[in-house]
Each structure stands twice: as structure tokens, then as C-alpha cells.
Amino acid sequence: METARLILRKLLHPPKAILYLLPPPVFAALIFIFATDQNRSGLAYPIYSMSAYSLVILLAAVPGAIKKLRARLWSSERLQRVASTGIVGRYLSDLRFRGRLSIWQGLAVNVLYAVFRTITGICYRSVWFLSMAVYYFVLAGMRGYLIWCNRRRESLGQSYEYRCYRKIALLLFLLNIPMGGMIVLMVRTDSGFFYPGHVIYLSALYTFYTMILSVVNIRKYRKIGSPILSAARVLNVVCAMMSVLGLQTAMISRFSTSGDGYGMLMNAITGGAVYGVVVVIAICMVVRTALSKKEATPREQI
Numbered sequence: 001m002e003t004a005r006l007i008l009r010k011l012l013h014p015p016k017a018i019l020y021l022l023p024p025p026v027f028a029a030l031i032f033i034f035a036t037d038q039n040r041s042g043l044a045y046p047i048y049s050m051s052a053y054s055l056v057i058l059l060a061a062v063p064g065a066i067k068k069l070r071a072r073l074w075s076s077e078r079l080q081r082v083a084s085t086g087i088v089g090r091y092l093s094d095l096r097f098r099g100r101l102s103i104w105q106g107l108a109v110n111v112l113y114a115v116f117r118t119i120t121g122i123c124y125r126s127v128w129f130l131s132m133a134v135y136y137f138v139l140a141g142m143r144g145y146l147i148w149c150n151r152r153r154e155s156l157g158q159s160y161e162y163r164c165y166r167k168i169a170l171l172l173f174l175l176n177i178p179m180g181g182m183i184v185l186m187v188r189t190d191s192g193f194f195y196p197g198h199v200i201y202l203s204a205l206y207t208f209y210t211m212i213l214s215v216v217n218i219r220k221y222r223k224i225g226s227p228i229l230s231a232a233r234v235l236n237v238v239c240a241m242m243s244v245l246g247l248q249t250a251m252i253s254r255f256s257t258s259g260d261g262y263g264m265l266m267n268a269i270t271g272g273a274v275y276g277v278v279v280v281i282a283i284c285m286v287v288r289t290a291l292s293k294k295e296a297t298p299r300e301q302i
Contacts, residue, residue, distance in 0.1 A: 011057075012056065012057060012060040013057070013060060013061070014057060018057075019057055019061060022054055022057075023054035023057075026047065026050045026051050027051060027054065029043075029047050029051075030047055030048075030051045033047055055205070055208060056208065059205075059208050060212065062212075063216055096224055096226065096229065099224070099226070099229040099232065099233075100150055102232065103143055103150070103232045104147065106232070106236065106239075107140055107143040107147065110136045110140035110143060110239075111136075111137075114132075114133045114134075114135075114136035114137045114140060117129045117132045117133035117136065118130065118133040121133055127185060128182070128185050128186070128189065131178055131181045131182045131185055132182060134178040134181075135175070135178040135179055135182055135242075138171075138174065138175050138178055139235065139238075139239065142171050142175065142235060143232070143235060145164070145167070145168070145171070146164065146168065146228055146231060146232055149161065149164035149228050150228050153228060161227040162227050162289055162292055164227065164228055164231065165227035165228065165230065165231050165285065165289055166285070166286060166289040168231040168234070168235070168285070169231075169283075169285035169286045172234075172238070172278060172279075172281065172282035172285070173279070173282055175238070176278055176282075179274075179275060179278065180275060183245075183267075183268075183271035183272070183274070183275060186245075186249065186267050186271060187264050187268045187271065204251070207240070207243045207244055207246075207247045210236075210239075210240045210243060211237075211240040211241070211243070211244060214233065214239075214240045217233050217236065218230070218233045218234070218237065231285075234281060234285065237281070238278055238281070241277060241278070242274065244274070245270050245271055245274050248267065248270050249263070249267060252266060252267070
């Protein structure tokens with residue numbers, strides 16, 4: 001197991017020479033393939049694989065680059081004076097405070113997106129859009145519940161946080177109802193996303209970034225020992241996985257020439273995997289909450 005971790009770490013964090021020299025020519029070759037309409041040539045498939053790997057290692061390098069940039073900025077005396085006062089200083093220095101604000105941010109984004117999908121679903125009479133709206137309304141409701149729990153945790157103690165954590169796990173099973181409806185509609189009606197022009201590449205970059213960031217944040221916030229913030233990070237992972245599924249539908253509709261059957265098969269496989277992972281996450285949360293009650297000191301949450 002340790003050997004596999006080391007291999008994975010080396011693949012995600014290769015030497016700087018590879019990080020700097022590999023992505024530019026690979027991305028240039030990818031642009032050339034798209035520009036010359038050679039999507040199905042023999043050279044295209046290895047370029048696709050190398051471009052995907054290049055994107056992954058670049059995204060994996062982002063957190064380290066941000067840390068170095070933050071360290072350089074902190075060396076500025078003027079910035080230190082600004083950061084040491086008021087809400088800015090608290091945001092930069094208090095990880096728990098940043099976690100609470102991120103729950104509000106996620107709630108606002110989910111509500112706005114759900115309202116947008118509701119309006120478009122009514123205008124276009126699309127069951128697919130309406131099912132997406134229901135999914136994001138449920139997700140927003142779960143974030144709202146975490147905000148309410150966070151306000152009461154100081155007076156009720158950490159045992160109350162564990163109860164909130166367990167309820168979020170149970171609500172994930174409820175979230176699977178609209179999620180399952182979305183996946184079934186996606187497969188049966190061959191529905192999905194469509195991004196015009198080069199927006200699909202920006203969407204891919206954003207999707208992979210949010211997925212990696214959500215996983216990194218789970219490790220970061222588990223050090224705090226707050227079940228509420230851990231549950232919020234789990235919701236971020238669930239949302240990121242649905243974004244990956246949506247990106248796959250857009251990529252298939254844009255680049256696939258294998259017919260509708262291929263798209264339906266891939267959507268069924270990926271959709272089923274996402275659905276199954278969410279179920280496993282919910283079960284693990286319930287089990288870990290039960291184990292925490294048997295221990296004198298709470299265990300770290302996922």
C-alpha cells in the first residue's frame with residue numbers, strides 16, 4: 001500500500017523539468033489535432049492521454065504554487081499590517097473561520113444555480129433541467145442545515161456536531177433520489193451538457209481543479225476535528241463528482257463519433273460509479289459516527 005502511494009505521489013508530482021517542459025508541446029499538439037480535424041487519427045489518442053496527464057500534474061502543482069505565492073506575499077510588511085486587522089486577518093489566519101464562510105459561499109452558489117435551472121427547465125419544458133434544480137435545492141438545504149448546526153455547536157458541544165454529521169450522512173441518501181433521477185434521465189434520453197467553442201476546455205480545467213481541491217480540503221480540515229466542517233467538505237466532493245459526470249457528457253457530445261450507444265454506455269458507467277461512491281461515503285460517515293460514540297475521544301472525520 002505504501003509503495004502504491006509513493007508511485008502515485010511521484011506520478012502526480014514529477015520533477016520540475018517534466019512539469020515545465022511536458023505540458024506546452026502536448027497542449028500545442030492537442031490544439032493542432034483539433035484545428036486540423038484529426039480527432040480520430042492514430043496520433044490523437046496518445047496525445048489525449050498525455051494532455052490529460054499534463055492537466056492533472058499542473059493542477060496537482062497548484063496548491064504548492066499557492067503556498068509559495070502566499071509566503072512571498074506575507075513577507076510584505078504592508079500586507080502583514082492589513083492582514084493583521086479585521087476580518088481579512090481572521091480569514092487568512094483562521095482555518096475554521098474560512099471553513100464556515102465556505103459553507104455560506106456554497107449555499108449561495110447552489111441556490112443561484114438551482115433557480116437558474118428551474119427557470120430554464122420551465123422555459124424549455126425540460127425534465128432534465130428540473131431534476132438538476134431539485135438536486136441542487138436539496139444540496140443547498142443540506143448546506144443550510146450545516147450553517148444552523150454551526151451556530152448552535154458552541155452551546156451544545158461537539159457531541160451535537162457528531163449528531164449533525166450523522167444527519168448529513170442520512171441526508172446524502174435523500175440526495176441520491178434526485179441524483180439517481182438525473183442519471184436515469186441522462187442515460188435514457190441521452191441528455192447532458194453542451195459547451196460552445198473553447199468553453200469546454202475551461203470547464204474541464206475548472207472541474208478537475210475543484211475535484212482536486214475538494215479532496216485536498218478534506219485532508220486539511222480533518223486536522224481541525226470539526227465534524228460540521230468535515231461534512232461540508234464531503235458535500236464539496238459530492239458536488240465535484242457530479243461536475244465530472246456533467247463534463248463527461250459534454251465531452252462525449254462534442255468529440256465522440258461512436259454513436260449514441262457509446263455515450264449512453266459511458267454515462268451509465270460513470271453515473272453508476274458516482275451514485276455508488278456517494279452511497280459508500282454516506283455509509284462510512286454513519287459508521288464513523290457510531291464508532292466515535294464508543295471512544296473516549298472523537299475520532300477524525302472524513
